Amino acid sequence: MRTRVVIQSRLNSSRLPGKALLSLAGMPLVELVARRAANTGHEVVVATSDEQYDRRIAEHLESVGIDVVRGSLDDVLGRFVTATEGLDPTDRVVRLTGDNPVADGSLIDELLAAVDASPHDYGRVDIDRVPEGFGAEVFSARVLRAAAAEAVAPYDREHVTPWIRRTGEHLFVPEDAPTDLHAYRCTVDCLDDYDRVCGAFAGVTDPLRMPWRELVARIGERVLAEGPVLPRVAGVSPVMLGSSALPQDGAALRSLLTTAVTHGVSHALLDDATARARFRTGSDPALKQRMSVVARVVLPMDASPAALDVEVERILGDLARRVDTLLLDAGDDLDRAATALGRLASYVEAGAAVRLGLALPVGAHVTAELLARVGWLHVKDADKAARLAERVGSGAVVSCDLDAADTPAPAGVVGVVPAGTPADVLAAVERAAEGAHGTGTSTRPSA
Structure with missing residues (x-):
């Protein structure tokens, strides 16, 4: 059974435009996300849009040997179908977003194991119980294609998995994940987030293999050094x-x-x-x-x-x-x-x-x-x-x-x-x- 990690990314973020190409740990953010996702051997492809400006993402990733596909800006579900061509129906697809650089191959492996042990075809990290930045989902190529064939609402097409989630889901919380949702926030959604995550990677000798738990701990330490979180x-x-x-x-x-x-x-x-x-x-x-x-x-x-x-x-x-x-x-x-x-x-x-x-x-x-x-x-x-x-x-x-x-x-x-x-x-x-x-x-x- 194959597993392919698909990372969605675009440059026109409303809160932090261009963040996919902001430098983090010596490389653009989207490249760091892709390389950390692949650090235990997973296939990785980045799915960006076919808008003119997103060619910057595609050209950079192609230049460093990372697979990339392009598709509709709004129909992200369609992009995922393109990115998973060639997979058998029972092969697994992992969805990540290009603004979560803390996630890595080991987090993906933990999620895969948890879903394999459950009765569900779809599972995700429970983002209501862990800080933003841990978002990861897994589902079969079969159910992804079913969603693409059946989902017609713009919301379902843009957000990829709502149609799938309505068929049942397994919610997963990684062991030792912090439950303080504010001190350990590790996504890059705004400039303050970018500053915080840059600080976590500062001085790290191997940013591609630094375990996610250590990175998250570094983020929390900086916040809690100022004072408690309510x-x-x-x-x-x-x-x-x-x-x-x-x-x-x-x-x-x-x-x-x-x-x-x-x-x-x-x-x-x-x-x-x-x-x-x-x-x-x-x-x-x-x-x-x-x-x-x-x-x-x-x-x-x-x-x-x-x-x-x-x-x-x-x-x-x-x-x-x-x-x-x-x-x-x-x-x-x-x-x-x-x-x-x-x-x-x-x-x-x-x-x-x-x-x-x-x-x-x-x-x-x-x-x-x-x-x-x-x-x-x-x-x-x-x-x-x-x-x-x-x-x-x-x-x-x-x-x-x-x-x-x-x-x-x-x-x-x-x-x-x-x-x-x-x-x-x-x-x-x-x-x-x-x-x-x-x-x-x-x-x-x-x-």
Whole structure:
């Protein structure tokens, strides 16, 4: 039985254009990925597009003796069929992507063995349980060809395996793989990732044969040397960024957000148009994708549906329609808040926001009916937040304002910190980690 590794790669990445040919460990990234995949003897072919600019990938790979095929930019499934011509139906195909240089032949071998021992024809590394950068899939040439014949949806054609996954799958977690998804992130999706992975390969005498476990450990060591990485409960970290201290300078803001994302901070609370503008112009697309937003919606004096819609559309426009929570601030008027939440529900139904939230004034009494309509509650006062958290349990996220980065939030409450520098972020993370773990350190648990 043959195994052929197919690596998809292109130059028009939206977040880091041209990354396939960025130099890493003395060679273009795509070449490093291909050579590491072949380091235990597997056949390897790179499948790139037939767009004019991707000839740069093809010409380089051909010049160094790596097989390459070209096909439709959007029909990646079709590219894989071309790349696997000549295989018998029972031969195996391994899918990798050209931005994951840590994966190697031994990781492929582990995945193959796990799928061979399972009843499934398809298996993959469980990317929900390991950091980004471990993505690898295996399936037979037969099932690949069946998918190509049956799959018609553009999503299925572009992403290769969704049609196959719907027939059943084996999920695999490599032994000793880190489960801290942030400290050990090892893909190359943005410039910060590129810097991190370059650091892991720096000084390595044999980058083609360096075991993946050692490379991943080097990545995590650099992150954890700065400070711990926060755990998350239902996708929310115990501390989040407030907008009052966000720096105006773009470089300073990018540094702050990079530190926050790398150390597990999940959300930023943006209070107004100024904060939204800074967040929009000061963070690159990859950072904004990894940092969720809670956007405060101040109820207009004219509380008509049209006025509220104008305010929400302005917020969504500022944030490129990427909002986790619409946090309604109606002041003391909870009757108007109830009416406005009914209007805002349409934005959740349309997918413009994940959930609704409510900012509460100190001393306000909130009915159980109103609480049941929101997934996030914010109050300024920490004691009030603690009592509210006890009342709602796991039914909603409860957050409160903190005066300084080193101020602790009550148990079960998310602290909103006024962080203006990476040092502020790390201080807040350190304090939150102590509360979450009873220690200021982060560990690398086994799977």
